[in-house]
Every structure is written in structure tokens, then in C-alpha cells.
Amino acid sequence: MRRIIHSIRAALRFRGYKPKPLSILSARRWAQQFDKNDRVLAEKLLDGVIYITESETREILVKQNDDLMSRLKVAGLPAKKLIYVSVHDAASSSSVMLNMLRDSANLERRGCKIIDGRDTLGLVKAMNTIGEGALVYVDDFVGSGTQFCTERDFIAKNFVGTFSEFIISPSICEEAFDELSKRDVQVFAGHKHVKSERPLYAECTVFNEKQRQRLTAICNGIDKFGLGFNGLATMVILYRNAPNTVPVMLRGSSNQKPYFGIFPRTTDLPIPAQARS
Amino acid sequence: MPILNPSQPAVPTIVPTGQLRHLTVEQVKRSDSNPRHLFDADELLELKTNIAEHGVLVPITVYQAKGQAKFSILDGERRYRCMVDLVKEGRRGKDGAELTLPANVVEPPTKIAGLLYMFSIHNFREGWELMPTALSLKIVMADLGTSDNKSLNKLTGLSEPQIERCKKLLLFPEKFQELSLDPDPKTRIPSNFWIEALPVLDLALETSDQLKKLGRDRSTEKLVEKYRDKKIKSVIHFRRIMESYELTEDDAPARSKVLRRIEEFFLNPKLETREVFDEFVVEKKRVQNALAACESFLIDLRKFRLRYTASDDERSNLRRALHEVQEYCESLEEALKGSDDPEASQD
Numbered sequence: 001m002r003r004i005i006h007s008i009r010a011a012l013r014f015r016g017y018k019p020k021p022l023s024i025l026s027a028r029r030w031a032q033q034f035d036k037n038d039r040v041l042a043e044k045l046l047d048g049v050i051y052i053t054e055s056e057t058r059e060i061l062v063k064q065n066d067d068l069m070s071r072l073k074v075a076g077l078p079a080k081k082l083i084y085v086s087v088h089d090a091a092s093s094s095s096v097m098l099n100m101l102r103d104s105a106n107l108e109r110r111g112c113k114i115i116d117g118r119d120t121l122g123l124v125k126a127m128n129t130i131g132e133g134a135l136v137y138v139d140d141f142v143g144s145g146t147q148f149c150t151e152r153d154f155i156a157k158n159f160v161g162t163f164s165e166f167i168i169s170p171s172i173c174e175e176a177f178d179e180l181s182k183r184d185v186q187v188f189a190g191h192k193h194v195k196s197e198r199p200l201y202a203e204c205t206v207f208n209e210k211q212r213q214r215l216t217a218i219c220n221g222i223d224k225f226g227l228g229f230n231g232l233a234t235m236v237i238l239y240r241n242a243p244n245t246v247p248v249m250l251r252g253s254s255n256q257k258p259y260f261g262i263f264p265r266t267t268d269l270p271i272p273a274q275a276r277s
Numbered sequence: 278m279p280i281l282n283p284s285q286p287a288v289p290t291i292v293p294t295g296q297l298r299h300l301t302v303e304q305v306k307r308s309d310s311n312p313r314h315l316f317d318a319d320e321l322l323e324l325k326t327n328i329a330e331h332g333v334l335v336p337i338t339v340y341q342a343k344g345q346a347k348f349s350i351l352d353g354e355r356r357y358r359c360m361v362d363l364v365k366e367g368r369r370g371k372d373g374a375e376l377t378l379p380a381n382v383v384e385p386p387t388k389i390a391g392l393l394y395m396f397s398i399h400n401f402r403e404g405w406e407l408m409p410t411a412l413s414l415k416i417v418m419a420d421l422g423t424s425d426n427k428s429l430n431k432l433t434g435l436s437e438p439q440i441e442r443c444k445k446l447l448l449f450p451e452k453f454q455e456l457s458l459d460p461d462p463k464t465r466i467p468s469n470f471w472i473e474a475l476p477v478l479d480l481a482l483e484t485s486d487q488l489k490k491l492g493r494d495r496s497t498e499k500l501v502e503k504y505r506d507k508k509i510k511s512v513i514h515f516r517r518i519m520e521s522y523e524l525t526e527d528d529a530p531a532r533s534k535v536l537r538r539i540e541e542f543f544l545n546p547k548l549e550t551r552e553v554f555d556e557f558v559v560e561k562k563r564v565q566n567a568l569a570a571c572e573s574f575l576i577d578l579r580k581f582r583l584r585y586t587a588s589d590d591e592r593s594n595l596r597r598a599l600h601e602v603q604e605y606c607e608s609l610e611e612a613l614k615g616s617d618d619p620e621a622s623q624d
Binding site: 071075077117119120121124128131132134151154155161162163166181182183184186 | 345
């Protein structure tokens with residue numbers, strides 16, 4: 001009975017997950033993949049997920065952006081002096097977040113510029129025209145910060161004029177703060193994802209040492225990067241996708257075989273037979 | 278569900294300019310455009326030892342951009358880096374307090390001043406990072422209304438050959454420039470690709486009717502595709518094409534064969550540079566002869582014992598002649614420079 005209630009609760013809580021909506025049945029099937037003794041641990045791990053819905057994402061982005069714009073206005077930088085930049089590929093979460101913020105906060109109507117981070121020439125031209133202002137990067141989640149900082153450092157070689165830098169994101173891992181601070185990219189995040197929120201970290205008290213080691217062993221048994229990219233074992237899941245830093249128990253194997261996840265990443269979903277032909 | 282704890286930085290304090298402040302290393306931001314290899318490790322160590330003993334005696338110069346929490350360095354990057362190292366080593370001031378850097382806070386530089394400062398750093402940069410420099414140079418040329426190499430050399434500190442290379446990059450349409458600004462080194466086209474490809478493109482479009490019809494952009498795209506397909510394994514291989522052309526100057530049948538090959542090379546995606554042009558450049562005797570000529574020229578000059586030549590006329594004539602030799606040698610040496618981007622894997 002307890003299991004059924006847990007599955008119902010999970011299905012209700014994560015029903016909006018876009019890559020693969022969760023049903024009561026699939027929540028049950030997910031837990032049943034694990035040995036009887038491990039199921040309780042798996043379900044407890046699932047309870048530790050910090051799920052950010054679409055409306056929460058929008059709300060966070062708009063709120064953080066409002067705060068940032070107010071602060072910049074006081075500092076002498078009105079909206080027309082702001083350039084919003086998406087990082088990573090054109091179809092990445094960053095572009096989606098930026099589009100969401102653009103529409104919800106009327107960025108263009110307020111006179112802000114919006115640039116794809118890969119359009120270096122566009123960025124140089126915009127910076128050249130404005131001369132002095134702020135660059136606002138928008139992303140859905142920042143893990144270690146390595147990927148973001150690598151891309152940011154490359155485009156920074158082309159900066160023209162005097163610009164302060166900011167990042168708006170629903171959630172950012174504590175590991176990224178140091179790297180961002182070195183570059184003076186100021187963080188406006190709805191949530192700072194600290195290690196004590198991650199059950200597979202010693203800093204977190206959800207599991208005892210033995211249970212934690214058991215879950216780590218299961219993850220590493222499924223995949224050599226079982227704890228996610230850089231071993232971050234993060235627990236933040238966004239309605240749109242799960243970061244690659246999430247433990248593999250939650251997101252499943254590549255192609256969802258042999259283990260399927262509650263939060264499969266879009267890139268880990270099997271390609272439908274029709275699409276393959 | 279866990280509570281979301283928002284994170285926002287503290288409001289930066291606005292600091293009046295023209296002020297001497299004592300800043301901790303955390304309050305200072307290193308320069309983005311300052312490449313690490315700019316600094317000589319031994320000199321840096323010497324400076325660090327000195328700072329450890331006496332502290333920073335000459336204040337660094339910083340500014341604070343609007344909305345920025347930290348101070349950006351305008352002058353004093355080496356002193357800052359030494360201080361960062363000392364703080365990492367756990368050093369404290371004589372009074373046991375945290376180490377601080379004296380800093381003159383000035384107004385943020387104007388756009389052009391910022392660019393000119395960046396150029397002074399870019400002087401030390403290698404060729405494969407030339408596209409950002411070229412873009413900045415374009416802004417300087419437009420804002421200051423000059424494209425003269427000598428004036429630009431004075432303004433930016435870039436050498437005239439560097440300026441010339443930047444200008445070559447700017448000759449390409451923006452869609453091609455963008456390819457050298459790709460953050461991913463695996464897909465980035467190195468700046469040197471355009472510089473080396475330019476004479477080949479000019480020659481091909483001048484001599485081939487088919488390529489003329491195809492147009493300059495499409496012909497350029499064909500070279501890019503070949504490079505991506507590893508049919509141009511090194512940007513230096515473009516020189517084989519030009520060398521083949523130059524070497525057949527006095528041999529009409531061979532020259533027309535080279536021109537046909539150039540056309541085929543553009544139009545057939547499978548043809549690789551070396552297999553198409555190596556037969557024209559196998560002769561290595563020219564370079565050996567040139568090396569021997571350099572050697573005997575130096576031996577002869579030394580033999581003449583010219584250092585104490587007394588006659589004004591003779592000295593003046595000799596200096597003129599040497600200057601001519603020097604100019605030619607420098608231009609030749611400059612032309613022989615060039616390499617692949619070390620980040621570009623074409624093997």
C-alpha cells in the first residue's frame with residue numbers, strides 16, 4: 001500500500017516533466033527495477049528531488065530579472081543598455097529559458113537586446129553600439145560551471161566597451177559560484193543547490209553511510225558516470241529536462257536500457273522506429 | 278519538497294573615482310584579455326619575492342564598471358597575480374591582517390581606450406587568435422577614421438604585418454569570420470586558414486571561368502568543406518598551390534596544368550592538396566640554393582671588413598644597399614611565417 005501511495009505521489013508531483021510524462025504505473029515499474037531492499041532507498045532518493053515546474057521556472061526567471069533590472073537601473077544602466085545572451089547551442093535549454101524570459105518580461109519591448117552567444121559578431125556589434133552596459137546570460141541550470149565558463153571565456157575575448165556580467169538561472173550548484181565569482185559574473189539564481197541537499201553526498205543526512213554507499217554502487221553499476229557529470233549527483237530536475245549531473249538511477253541509461261529513468265534526458269530517450277527509417 | 282533558497286549577490290557599493298583604495302584580491306577581477314603566457318615565470322617569481330618582503334609599493338590602476346561588484350584591472354596584472362599566489366600560500370600582512378593591494382580607482386575607459394589597451398596585450402598573442410583582434414581593429418578603424426597601417430601601428434602597437442593580416446581577415450564576409458569565432462575548437466576554422474587561403478582564392482577566381490561563375494562565396498565554402506573533410510590537412514598546404522603556380526612561370530604547359538588542377542581542386546571535394554600539387558613542388562634545390570646564398574653572402578660581407586668604412590659617400594651607399602637587403606629579407610621572413618592552430622586537429 002505504501003508503495004502505491006508513493007507512486008501516486010510521484011506521478012502527481014512530476015506529471016509535468018516534458019521529455020516523458022510520468023504515470024502511476026511507470027513510477028511503480030521504475031521502483032521495481034531495483035532489488036526489494038533497494039526500493040525503499042530508491043524511493044527515498046526520489047523524494048529528495050528538487051523539481052522545478054514550468055510555472056515556477058517562469059516565475060523565478062521573471063523575479064530574478066526584475067531584481068537585476070531594478071539594481072542596474074539604480075547603477076545607471078537602463079533596459080536599453082542590457083544585452084541578454086543565451087549560451088551553448090541554438091536549441092539548448094539556455095535559448096529556451098531566454099525565450100521564456102523574453103516573452104514573460106517583455107524584454108524586447110523594454111529595449112533590451114537579445115543575442116545568441118554563438119553569434120559573436122552580433123554580440124560585438126551590439127556591445128560596440130551600446131559601449132557601456134551589462135551582459136545578462138540566461139541558462140536553466142549551472143552544474144560545475146565549467147561548460148558555462150569555457151564558453152563565456154571564449155566570447156569574452158571579443159568584448160568591446162565596459163560591461164558588467166550577470167547570470168540568471170532557476171538553479172545553480174554551489175560548485176559553480178567560485179568560478180563565476182572569479183570572472184565577476186554575478187549570480188541571480190532562484191536556488192543555490194548546495195551539497196547538503198544531495199543525498200549521495202556525505203554532507204547530506206538523508207541516508208546513513210551504508211545506504212549512501214549502496215546507492216552509489218547501484219549508480220556506478222548502471223553506468224561508469226553513474227553519479228552524473230563530474231560526480232555532482234545533483235537533485236534539481238527542471239520540467240524541460242534533467243541535467244546530465246543527475247544520478248543515473250533517476251535519469252536511466254542511454255536509450256533507457258537496461259535501466260529506465262523517471263526523468264530520462266531528451267538525448268537518452270530511444271528514437272521511435274518511425275523516426276529511424 | 279525542499280524550499281528554494283534564492284541566491285543573489287550583495288549590492289555593490291559605488292566607489293568614487295580618483296581614490297586610493299586598499300583592495301583584497303577577491304575584490305579585483307583579472308583581465309579577460311590578458312593571456313597567461315604573457316608573463317615570464319622567472320620575472321614573476323622575482324616580483325613575488327619582492328612583494329612578499331615589501332608589499333606592493335606602486336598602486337595598481339582599476340576601474341569599476343556600472344553594476345559590477347569587482348574592480349577590473351587596467352594596469353598591474355602582474356602585481357595582482359603575485360598577490361593572488363601569496364594569498365593562496367596563506368601569507369598575511371606584517372600586522373597579521375589580510376594582504377591588500379593599493380589601487381587607484383579611475384573612471385572606466387572609453388570604448389576606444391579600452392580597445393587600444395587590449396591591443397597592447399594582443400601584441401603578444403599568437404596568430405591563431407587573430408580574429409578577435411581583427412574585429413577590434415575594424416572598430417578602431419571605423420571610429421578613428423583611419424586605415425593607414427603606419428597610423429594604426431602607432432595607435433595600437435600592432436606590427437604592420439599583423440595589421441595587414443587582420444585586414445586580410447576582414448576582407449572575408451562576416452559569415453566566414455564567424456567560423457573563426459566558434460567557441461568549439463573542434464569546429465572552429467582557424468584565422469590562419471583565411472590568411473593562407475586568400476591568395477589561392479584570388480588566383481583561382483582570376484583564372485578559372487567555372488569558379489568565376491560559381492562566385493567567391495561559394496568557392497570559399499568549397500575550401501571550408503575541404504578543410505572540414507580533412508582534404509586540406511594543414512593551412513600551410515595552401516602554399517603548395519601558390520608555389521606550384523610560381524614555379525611554373527617559365528613553363529607554359531606546366532602552368533596551364535597547374536591552373537587546371539586548381540580548378541579541379543576546388544570542384545572535386547575528394548582531392549587532397551598534397552596529392553594534387555606535390556608533383557609541382559618536389560624540387561627542393563631552390564631552397565638549398567637560397568640557404569647557400571645566405572651563407573656565402575654573410576661570409577663575403579664579413580670578409581670585406583666594412584665596420585669602420587670612413588668615406589661619407591661610401592657609408593651612405595652601403596647603408597642604402599643594406600637597408601634594401603634588410604627590407605627584402607624581413608618581408609620574405611614575414612611571408613614564411615605561419616602555422617596551424619595547435620587546437621585544430623587535422624591529422
